Amino acid sequence: MSRKMIPVEAAFEQWRKDPAYRKAYDALEEEFSLATAMIRARANAGLTQAQLAKRMRTTQAVIARLESGRVKPSTRTLERFAAATGMRLKISFEPRGRRAA
Numbered sequence: 001m002s003r004k005m006i007p008v009e010a011a012f013e014q015w016r017k018d019p020a021y022r023k024a025y026d027a028l029e030e031e032f033s034l035a036t037a038m039i040r041a042r043a044n045a046g047l048t049q050a051q052l053a054k055r056m057r058t059t060q061a062v063i064a065r066l067e068s069g070r071v072k073p074s075t076r077t078l079e080r081f082a083a084a085t086g087m088r089l090k091i092s093f094e095p096r097g098r099r100a101a
Contacts, residue, residue: 003048005043005046005048007043008039008040008043028069032069034069034073035066035067035068035069036069038066038067038081039067041081041082041085041087042063042067042085044085045084045085045086045087047084047085049063049064049067050063052081052084052085055084056080056081056084066081075089075091078091
């Protein structure tokens with residue numbers, strides 16, 4: 001079965017047009033920046049949550065929780081996620097108030 005995927009950037013662009021969404025997103029930016037990065041990595045790899053879960057030897061529900069921003073994954077989980085999406089994990093510390101590029 002083939003599912004139509006909407007590019008994550010297109011979805012974000014559409015949502016950003018809503019002032020209520022923008023306000024809520026900005027208020028939660030730090031909390032959800034990791035989730036956003038994970039969603040983008042998966043989308044850039046062209047994977048569904050189910051495909052990524054198979055590569056990580058976990059379930060689609062676990063991937064959904066990771067991408068929801070409600071859980072704080074371990075470094076080991078982030079390393080597995082990065083490997084499964086063909087990415088390299090990079091963790092950095094930045095001064096408060098500075099937005100990531």
